[in-house]
Amino acid sequence: GFKCGIVGLPNVGKSTLFNALTKTAAAQAANYPFCTIEPNTGEVAVPDPRMKAIAAVAKSQNIIPTRISFVDIAGLVRGASKGEGLGNQFLANIREVDAIVHVLRCFEDDDITHVEGRIDPVSDAETVETELMLSDLESIERRIVQIRKRATGKDKEATTVLPMMEKSLELLQAGKPVRILLKDIAPEDLPILQELNLLTSKPVLYVCNVAESDAATGNAHTETVAKMAAEQGAETVTISAAIEAEVAQLSDEEAKEFLDALSLEEPGLDRLIRAGYKLLDLITYFTAGPKETRAWTIQRGTKAPQAAGVIHTDFERGFIRAQTIAYNDYVTLGGEVAAKEAGKARDEGKEYVVQDGDVMLFRFNT
Ligand code: GDP
Numbered sequence: 001g002f003k004c005g006i007v008g009l010p011n012v013g014k015s016t017l018f019n020a021l022t023k024t025a026a027a028q029a030a031n032y033p034f035c036t037i038e039p040n041t042g043e044v045a046v047p048d049p050r051m052k053a054i055a056a057v058a059k060s061q062n063i064i065p066t067r068i069s070f071v072d073i074a075g076l077v078r079g080a081s082k083g084e085g086l087g088n089q090f091l092a093n094i095r096e097v098d099a100i101v102h103v104l105r106c107f108e109d110d111d112i113t114h115v116e117g118r119i120d121p122v123s124d125a126e127t128v129e130t131e132l133m134l135s136d137l138e139s140i141e142r143r144i145v146q147i148r149k150r151a152t153g154k155d156k157e158a159t160t161v162l163p164m165m166e167k168s169l170e171l172l173q174a175g176k177p178v179r180i181l182l183k184d185i186a187p188e189d190l191p192i193l194q195e196l197n198l199l200t201s202k203p204v205l206y207v208c209n210v211a212e213s214d215a216a217t218g219n220a221h222t223e224t225v226a227k228m229a230a231e232q233g234a235e236t237v238t239i240s241a242a243i244e245a246e247v248a249q250l251s252d253e254e255a256k257e258f259l260d261a262l263s264l265e266e267p268g269l270d271r272l273i274r275a276g277y278k279l280l281d282l283i284t285y286f287t288a289g290p291k292e293t294r295a296w297t298i299q300r301g302t303k304a305p306q307a308a309g310v311i312h313t314d315f316e317r318g319f320i321r322a323q324t325i326a327y328n329d330y331v332t333l334g335g336e337v338a339a340k341e342a343g344k345a346r347d348e349g350k351e352y353v354v355q356d357g358d359v360m361l362f363r364f365n366t
Helices: 014-023 025-029 050-057 087-095 121-152 157-175 178-184 192-198 220-234 241-248 254-263 268-279 304-311 313-317 327-331 338-341
Strands: 003-007 041-045 061-063 067-072 101-104 206-209 235-239 282-288 292-299 318-326 345-350 359-364
Touching: 003 014, 003 157, 014 041, 014 241, 014 268, 050 061, 050 282, 050 292, 050 327, 067 268, 087 345, 101 121, 101 268, 121 157, 121 220, 121 254, 121 268, 178 192, 178 292, 192 254, 192 292, 206 220, 206 268, 206 345, 220 235, 235 268, 241 254, 241 268, 292 304, 304 313, 304 318, 313 318, 313 359, 327 338
Parallel strands: 003 067, 003 101, 061 292, 101 206, 206 235, 282 359
Antiparallel strands: 041 067, 282 292, 318 345, 318 359
């Protein structure tokens, strides 16, 4: 499954957010409720109103949402790249996630100590990023010597890896994250960059943790973060972890009232989960029948056999073809039979790139 790592300096609200995230109604309503994989890893249901519409048409007994994982990665302090705090463990944990959710403290509260003694989210972001860049720099400098030797020996792999390493090294030496390369990287170069597994090449989402009173509007701090994020091509979400912690305790109805009173349209966590999904470039396809309507997660660009493989490896191995109905056709025409009659059920083969919202039925050999 896909994993987002929650990082940030101590006392910015990471645990509060993580706990709310994994206790939220969306996670509990799922047939796969939040489950603790490891102490700091939780799976959450991805909220998607399309499931309800499909289930109504297919007369499904159950709705099973798709899920993504969040990992609470504690222990970052200034000097982590030199092993301070839980430095090495921290960096190893980040290496294992697909994307980074970076929580920044944008609330004032004299009772809660800030490790640097002042509220300055952009500077906090730089502190964390510096540790990640130092770690990447060390890792590249160590590896590039070997690669340079192999590349002169006409090692084919080394000759493709070396230019990517050099580009990364140049950015890091200039104090910039490797993520900048993602903005206009050629599709064939992406796997080479990913293979380097650098911390600063992972996509980032900044979460501005604000006071209750600023949740709907943001504040001066969130504006400076938004500006910084835009320069990096990163996304931001403004959330009040304190509000989310309360909402997570309420029933759906109570939560709605509570959010209305704060002029909020939906729980911030729903926005966060969707943003995480977008950050990872994930899309959803559906399977539907009387037993269940179910959502499945794939990376954008995945072809039908690999998409089928998410359900079961046998589906991929024995893949023959896929009956595909676009979400809008499925719902407006009133289901599979009607879609077939209207000529809207397509028969797709091995090269079909699955689209967001497709309602799929796979045919396969066992
Ligand atoms: P972590 O160290 O980043 O995991 O931070 P915690 O989630 O443990 O939060 C540190 C402290 O800040 C706790 O006492 C939280 O209750 C408090 N806190 C977290 N979010 C907010 C917030 O949005 N507003 C206020 N006033 N306090 C918060």
